[in-house]
Amino acid sequence: MAEPFRLVPPTEPPQGTLPHNVEAEAALLGALMIDNRLVEDVQIRLRADHFHEPAHGRIYEAILRLVDRNMIANPVTLRPMFEGDEALKELGGPGYLAQLTGSGAALIGARDFATQVYDLALLRALIGVGREMVEKAIDTSESVDPKSQIEEAEVALYRVAEEGGEQGSVKTFGQATRLAVEQAERALNSGGHLSGITTGLDSINGKIGGLHASDLIILAGRPGMGKTALATNMAFNASRRLIRDREDGIEEGKSVGAGVAFFSLEMSADQLATRILSEQSGISSENLRMGKISQLDFRNLARAAQDLESLPLYIDDTPGLTIAALRTRARRLKRQRGIGMIVVDYLQLLQGSARGASENRVQEISEISRGLKQLAKELQVPVLALSQLSRQVESREDKRPQLSDLRESGSIEQDADIVMFVYREEYYVAAREPKHPTEGDDAKTFEAHDQWMRDMDRAYGLCEVIIAKQRHGATGKVKLKFENKITRFSDLADEG
Known part of the structure; x- marks a missing residue:
C-alpha cells in the first residue's frame, strides 16, 4: 500500500543558495557602462532591487540617474559616487567599476543577462512568499484564521505574478x-x-x-x-x-x-x-x-x-x-x-x-x-x-x-x-401617494389623488x-x- 502524501514544511534555504547569478549581473552592468543606449531596453522591467548583490543594485541605480540627466555613465563619471561605499570596497573599491567593463563580449548578450537577472529575482520573491506562508501557518500563538491567510497568500502571489506579467507593448500604427x-x-x-x-x-x-x-x-x-x-x-x-x-x-x-x-x-x-x-x-x-x-x-x-x-x-x-x-x-x-x-x-x-x-x-x-x-x-x-x-x-x-x-x-x-x-420616476411617484379620498373629503383631495393616478399611469x-x-x-x-x-x-x- 502506497504511503499517504504528507505536507512537510520546507526548511529555509541559506542565503547563499537563493537563486542568483552574480556574474550575469556584473556582465550586464559592464555592458550598460560601455553602451548607455542599452539602458532604454532594460529599465522598462529591471529595478535596482532585482539585483542579488546590493552593490550591483546601487551601481545600476547610479547608471539610471546619470542617463536620466543626459550624462554619460561610465567608470570615470560613476567613480565619485562610490568613493565612500563600504560594500564596494570588499569587491575592490571604485576600481571594480573599471573591471566590470573589461569584457566587451557582454554587449552581445546584454538583454539576455537582464532577462535572467529579472527572472531570478522573481524566483527569490516566490521563495519569500512561500517561506512567509509556512511561517504564518506554523505559528499558532495568535488567532488561527486559515481563510484570511489564504487570502493574504493569494494577494502576495498576485503581486509576484503581476511583477512578471506582460509589459505594455508598443504597437505600430498598422x-x-x-x-x-x-x-x-x-x-x-x-x-x-x-x-x-x-x-x-x-x-x-x-x-x-x-x-x-x-x-x-x-x-x-x-x-x-x-x-x-x-x-x-x-x-x-x-x-x-x-x-x-x-x-x-x-x-x-x-x-x-x-x-x-x-x-x-x-x-x-x-x-x-x-x-x-x-x-x-x-x-x-x-x-x-x-x-x-x-x-x-x-x-x-x-x-x-x-x-x-x-x-x-x-x-x-x-x-x-x-x-x-x-x-x-x-x-x-x-x-x-x-x-x-x-x-x-x-x-x-x-x-x-x-x-x-x-x-x-x-x-x-x-x-x-x-x-x-x-x-x-x-x-x-x-x-x-x-x-x-x-x-x-x-x-x-x-x-x-x-x-x-x-x-x-x-x-x-x-x-x-x-x-x-x-x-x-415611478418609484418617486409611488412614494408620494396622497391620502385616498373618502366621501366627506373636499374637491382638492379628490383632485390631488386623480393627479397622482395620472402621474402613475404615465410613469408606470x-x-x-x-x-x-x-x-x-x-x-x-x-x-x-x-x-x-x-x-x-x-x-x-x-x-x-
Missing part, C-alpha cells in the same frame, strides 16, 4: 489600424451595429455600441432604481448570446456574447439565480421565494432551470473582497473559464489594500476605481461596476441623477469610460437609462420597459 478594422467588421457582422459585448437591449446597444474590451462602465443609481436588476439582465443576455453564437457555429472571437464573472458583494448567489429564473419563467421572484406557485408554474420553472444549466455565468458572492483579491480571482476565471466580461455589485462594498484602509474613504475609492480600470485593460474585457449615489439626489425636485451625485465622484468619474444612471413600468459620460460617443437618454415583479428590463416599443 497594427492599431488592423485592430480598429476588426472591430468594425465585428460590428458589421453582428447585424446590430455592435462592436462590443451585447447588453441584450437594442436601445442601449444602439447608443453605446455594446460593452467594449478594456472599458470601465459605471452603472449608478439610488436604492430601489433597479441597477442590480439591469446588471443581472446584461450579464445574463451576454452569456446567453455566447451560447447561441456557439450553436450557430460563430467563432469565439467574433461572438458579441461573453462568459461573465459576476462578483456579488451584496446579494447571495441563490438570490441572483432566483432573479434570473424569475425573469426567464415569468414567475414573480416573491412568489418563487414563498412557494406560491402552481404545478404548471413549477414545470415552467424546471424547464427554465434546465435551459440555464450550461450558462457561462459565474457568480462569486464572497463578502468583503479587497480589490487585490478580486483582481486575483478575475485573472483565475479568465485563465480557467475564458470570461469576456466582469460585473461588480457594487463598488463601495469593495475594500482597498491595508495601506489604503488607514487613509480616508475618498482615497480608498480612488484606489478601487483605478484598480478596476487597470483590471479591464489587463484582461482586455469590459468591467461593469455598480455604484451608489449620494443622498443629495433626494433633496432636489428633479431627481434625475447627475455626475456630481456619484459618491466620492472625482475618481470614479475620471476612471470610467462610460457612466450610466438608472432612473425610475418605465425606466430611463441616462448616459452621462461616454468616451466613444454621445451622451443622452434611453427609455426602457421595466417589469418590477420579475425584475426584467426590455426595449420599449417605438411610439411612432
Whole structure:
C-alpha cells in the first residue's frame, strides 16, 4: 500500500543558495557602462532591487540617474559616487567599476543577462512568499484564521505574478489600424451595429455600441432604481448570446456574447439565480421565494432551470473582497473559464489594500476605481461596476441623477469610460401617494389623488437609462420597459 502524501514544511534555504547569478549581473552592468543606449531596453522591467548583490543594485541605480540627466555613465563619471561605499570596497573599491567593463563580449548578450537577472529575482520573491506562508501557518500563538491567510497568500502571489506579467507593448500604427478594422467588421457582422459585448437591449446597444474590451462602465443609481436588476439582465443576455453564437457555429472571437464573472458583494448567489429564473419563467421572484406557485408554474420553472444549466455565468458572492483579491480571482476565471466580461455589485462594498484602509474613504475609492480600470485593460474585457449615489439626489425636485451625485465622484468619474444612471420616476411617484379620498373629503383631495393616478399611469413600468459620460460617443437618454415583479428590463416599443 502506497504511503499517504504528507505536507512537510520546507526548511529555509541559506542565503547563499537563493537563486542568483552574480556574474550575469556584473556582465550586464559592464555592458550598460560601455553602451548607455542599452539602458532604454532594460529599465522598462529591471529595478535596482532585482539585483542579488546590493552593490550591483546601487551601481545600476547610479547608471539610471546619470542617463536620466543626459550624462554619460561610465567608470570615470560613476567613480565619485562610490568613493565612500563600504560594500564596494570588499569587491575592490571604485576600481571594480573599471573591471566590470573589461569584457566587451557582454554587449552581445546584454538583454539576455537582464532577462535572467529579472527572472531570478522573481524566483527569490516566490521563495519569500512561500517561506512567509509556512511561517504564518506554523505559528499558532495568535488567532488561527486559515481563510484570511489564504487570502493574504493569494494577494502576495498576485503581486509576484503581476511583477512578471506582460509589459505594455508598443504597437505600430498598422497594427492599431488592423485592430480598429476588426472591430468594425465585428460590428458589421453582428447585424446590430455592435462592436462590443451585447447588453441584450437594442436601445442601449444602439447608443453605446455594446460593452467594449478594456472599458470601465459605471452603472449608478439610488436604492430601489433597479441597477442590480439591469446588471443581472446584461450579464445574463451576454452569456446567453455566447451560447447561441456557439450553436450557430460563430467563432469565439467574433461572438458579441461573453462568459461573465459576476462578483456579488451584496446579494447571495441563490438570490441572483432566483432573479434570473424569475425573469426567464415569468414567475414573480416573491412568489418563487414563498412557494406560491402552481404545478404548471413549477414545470415552467424546471424547464427554465434546465435551459440555464450550461450558462457561462459565474457568480462569486464572497463578502468583503479587497480589490487585490478580486483582481486575483478575475485573472483565475479568465485563465480557467475564458470570461469576456466582469460585473461588480457594487463598488463601495469593495475594500482597498491595508495601506489604503488607514487613509480616508475618498482615497480608498480612488484606489478601487483605478484598480478596476487597470483590471479591464489587463484582461482586455469590459468591467461593469455598480455604484451608489449620494443622498443629495433626494433633496432636489428633479431627481434625475447627475455626475456630481456619484459618491466620492472625482475618481470614479475620471476612471470610467462610460457612466450610466438608472432612473425610475415611478418609484418617486409611488412614494408620494396622497391620502385616498373618502366621501366627506373636499374637491382638492379628490383632485390631488386623480393627479397622482395620472402621474402613475404615465410613469408606470418605465425606466430611463441616462448616459452621462461616454468616451466613444454621445451622451443622452434611453427609455426602457421595466417589469418590477420579475425584475426584467426590455426595449420599449417605438411610439411612432
